[in-house]
Amino acid sequence: MTGTPAALRPAPSRSAASRQRVVLGAIGLGALAFGPIATFQLTLTAERSEALLLADIAVGWSMIVAGLIVADRRPGNRIGPLAIVAGFAWFGGDFTSSDVAVVAYVARVFHGWFDPLFAILVLAYPTGRLVRPVDRWLALGFVAIQAMWSVAKAYADRPIAWWECPTCFSTVDAWVAGQQALDPIGRFETLVLTALSVTLLLAVGLRWARASGPARRRQAPVVLAGVVLVLGFTGGFLLQTIVPTDARTPAGELRVLVLGVLRILVAVGLLAGILRDESARGRIADLVIRLEGLPSTRALEGSLRDALGDPSLAVFRWDPAAGSYVDAAGARVPAPADGPHRAVLPIADGGTPVLAIAHDPALRDDPGLISAAVAAVRLSVENERLQAEVRAQLDAVRASSARLVGAEDAARRRMERDLHDGAQQRLVSLRISLELLRRRLGADADAATLAELEAATVEARTAIDELRELARGIHPAVLTESGLVPALESLAERSAMPTRIEAALDGRVPPEVEATAYFVVAEALTNTAKYAGAGHAVVRVRRAADVLVVEVEDDGSGGADASRGSGLRGLEDRVAALGGSLQVSSPPGGGTTIVVELPCGS
Amino acid sequence: MTGRRVLVVDDHAGFRATVRRLLESDGWTVVGEAADGAAALAAAGRLRPDAVLLDVGLPDLDGFAVAERMAADGIRGIVLTSNRDEADYGGRVGESIALSAATGFIGKRVFDGAAFRALIAGETP
Numbered sequence: 001m002t003g004t005p006a007a008l009r010p011a012p013s014r015s016a017a018s019r020q021r022v023v024l025g026a027i028g029l030g031a032l033a034f035g036p037i038a039t040f041q042l043t044l045t046a047e048r049s050e051a052l053l054l055a056d057i058a059v060g061w062s063m064i065v066a067g068l069i070v071a072d073r074r075p076g077n078r079i080g081p082l083a084i085v086a087g088f089a090w091f092g093g094d095f096t097s098s099d100v101a102v103v104a105y106v107a108r109v110f111h112g113w114f115d116p117l118f119a120i121l122v123l124a125y126p127t128g129r130l131v132r133p134v135d136r137w138l139a140l141g142f143v144a145i146q147a148m149w150s151v152a153k154a155y156a157d158r159p160i161a162w163w164e165c166p167t168c169f170s171t172v173d174a175w176v177a178g179q180q181a182l183d184p185i186g187r188f189e190t191l192v193l194t195a196l197s198v199t200l201l202l203a204v205g206l207r208w209a210r211a212s213g214p215a216r217r218r219q220a221p222v223v224l225a226g227v228v229l230v231l232g233f234t235g236g237f238l239l240q241t242i243v244p245t246d247a248r249t250p251a252g253e254l255r256v257l258v259l260g261v262l263r264i265l266v267a268v269g270l271l272a273g274i275l276r277d278e279s280a281r282g283r284i285a286d287l288v289i290r291l292e293g294l295p296s297t298r299a300l301e302g303s304l305r306d307a308l309g310d311p312s313l314a315v316f317r318w319d320p321a322a323g324s325y326v327d328a329a330g331a332r333v334p335a336p337a338d339g340p341h342r343a344v345l346p347i348a349d350g351g352t353p354v355l356a357i358a359h360d361p362a363l364r365d366d367p368g369l370i371s372a373a374v375a376a377v378r379l380s381v382e383n384e385r386l387q388a389e390v391r392a393q394l395d396a397v398r399a400s401s402a403r404l405v406g407a408e409d410a411a412r413r414r415m416e417r418d419l420h421d422g423a424q425q426r427l428v429s430l431r432i433s434l435e436l437l438r439r440r441l442g443a444d445a446d447a448a449t450l451a452e453l454e455a456a457t458v459e460a461r462t463a464i465d466e467l468r469e470l471a472r473g474i475h476p477a478v479l480t481e482s483g484l485v486p487a488l489e490s491l492a493e494r495s496a497m498p499t500r501i502e503a504a505l506d507g508r509v510p511p512e513v514e515a516t517a518y519f520v521v522a523e524a525l526t527n528t529a530k531y532a533g534a535g536h537a538v539v540r541v542r543r544a545a546d547v548l549v550v551e552v553e554d555d556g557s558g559g560a561d562a563s564r565g566s567g568l569r570g571l572e573d574r575v576a577a578l579g580g581s582l583q584v585s586s587p588p589g590g591g592t593t594i595v596v597e598l599p600c601g602s
Numbered sequence: 603m604t605g606r607r608v609l610v611v612d613d614h615a616g617f618r619a620t621v622r623r624l625l626e627s628d629g630w631t632v633v634g635e636a637a638d639g640a641a642a643l644a645a646a647g648r649l650r651p652d653a654v655l656l657d658v659g660l661p662d663l664d665g666f667a668v669a670e671r672m673a674a675d676g677i678r679g680i681v682l683t684s685n686r687d688e689a690d691y692g693g694r695v696g697e698s699i700a701l702s703a704a705t706g707f708i709g710k711r712v713f714d715g716a717a718f719r720a721l722i723a724g725e726t727p
Contacts, residue, residue, distance in 0.1 A: 424710075424711070425616075428713065435714065478689060
């Protein structure tokens with residue numbers, strides 16, 4: 001298969017696709033067997049040259065093979081099944097020479113259906129649909145005249161009492177009489193078919209002449225098919241009326257051979273056209289990739305020119321500020337409109353114009369291709385807008401998280417200050433007042449009073465100490481007063497494990513960054529002391545450009561996992577909110593290293 | 603002990619009042635009070651106290667800067683104090699003492715007359 005993305009074709013499921021391949025394979029095998037059997041029929045009633053037999057089998061097979069390939073590559077396109085049916089109809093015609101009367105009769109009745117199928121095939125090419133009214137009328141005409149002819153033959157050619165002797169032909173007299181009756185009808189039929197073929201050739205020929213570039217190349221096999229039909233019917237008409245003959249004369253045989261070769265060429269041409277269409281779809285797939293992140297107008301223009309094969313294509317971008325379209329060079333242009341030599345496709349996103357694509361009107365002949373290209377551009381436009389929205393939302397969320405962390409940190413600092421400067425200060429005053437009271441009472445005061453006073457003093461001291469611990473837990477004062485490094489040194493002093501601080505940090509970093517780094521180190525040292533069985537730890541602090549890097553390394557047993565120290569997990573969120581990162585490396589037996597990086601630019 | 607005249611510098615009026623009663627109870631004469639660094643420097647220059655109890659956390663200048671400028675002005679017996687602990691200031695208390703600006707530090711948490719007296723006594727030969 002090609003690299004066409006699934007979105008651009010009706011994508012059957014994998015099993016459905018393989019089931020379809022089995023069916024197509026069976027049809028192929030059937031055709032392989034059926035072809036020679038059919039061609040063999042031709043030899044039953046007359047001598048045929050090998051070339052003619054070869055041409056006969058080649059025409060049927062080429063149609064069926066082309067149909068099978070198209071059906072495989074483009075499962076949604078009716079060209080495939082139509083070509084397969086036409087191929088079998090071709091072989092079916094050979095059975096007019098069968099020595100079984102019934103078979104020959106049925107074959108004669110349906111003989112000639114290859115041509116209308118062939119005509120519909122080329123009219124419906126390449127989409128598999130009859131789009132233009134003229135095409136529909138032509139197809140209807142071919143089918144109608146052929147149906148009339150079949151009915152006439154069914155009656156005139158009917159075998160006599162064939163149910164009594166299925167292998168007997170009609171009596172020669174009756175058969176000759178029937179043939180004579182049929183003859184004028186046959187001529188009329190050939191005449192009408194010739195007229196239809198000429199019309200078809202004119203229609204597709206004009207279309208071909210008006211087309212340009214890829215559309216023209218695409219139409220070539222259709223024109224050839226028109227030529228084949230015209231040659232076939234006019235030739236048949238001429239030979240029937242002027243030089244009555246059949247395929248057994250050298251002239252007739254030559255005509256059959258030439259037509260056979262041309263029919264094979266049409267089959268190959270249709271196949272090549274559809275496969276080229278496939279490559280056009282491949283170019284659309286490339287386009288989808290090239291339009292990733294909506295490129296500049298000029299690049300978009302170039303990509304679309306390549307994909308659609310239209311060097312005249314132009315892209316205009318709507319400039320909302322200017323209120324007009326601008327071209328690839330950035331110049332304002334009036335709103336592009338349809339004209340004799342260009343068609344304009346506006347692309348809007350949610351009611352707002354975004355782009356206008358001006359292209360060769362000939363591209364309209366392949367609505368599938370242009371709509372796929374427009375879909376790709378639209379996808380890119382919408383993608384771009386969605387990405388911008390997501391980016392804006394993400395930025396807003398990041399900024400909001402960072403603000404939350406900053407606000408929380410500020411609240412903690414304020415609380416710490418309020419505790420120290422407010423409640424603690426008043427408790428200190430209370431303690432001093434109690435001391436002054438004790439002095440006033442003097443040594444000879446009531447012992448119970450003195451004891452009560454002493455108890456109150458102890459309570460005040462305890463309250464002061466507890467308040468200090470509480471304040472430190474909320475926010476270490478040393479961090480506010482002196483910054484990260486003294487705070488870490490104070491942490492190291494209080495740590496149960498020998499801890500060395502290696503700091504290369506001048507000046508201060510934003511308070512929420514200091515606080516986050518401090519809490520990460522505190523948590524890491526707590527975990528190390530609790531679980532790692534480490535002898536000592538080292539804390540390294542440095543500032544690289546606008547990033548504060550803090551490492552905590554211990555010489556413990558390593559093998560720390562995520563479940564250990566859920567406090568660190570919580571801090572990871574805080575680190576992420578500030579746009580930083582936290583990595584834990586803890587190979588078993590190799591100690592644990594925690595690295596936190598925090599942006600601390602202005 | 604050559605003098606008993608002390609200047610109290612603290613932005614908290616309640617604490618100033620309490621500590622004044624304590625120091626007076628210990629026999630000090632509180633010659634002045636100041637609520638910020640600028641007022642403290644002015645008062646010290648005018649009053650020439652024998653000792654200064656100086657809060658680190660002042661609204662304008664910090665206590666270390668005030669101590670340095672007072673010392674440069676020839677004031678001795680400067681004792682730093684704070685609602686926070688000495689360790690919370692990293693090495694800055696030690697630096698101040700090393701610069702002969704401050705005589706010592708007593709956290710308010712543990713402030714009492716005896717500690718203040720001991721520091722001043724250690725300063726005075």
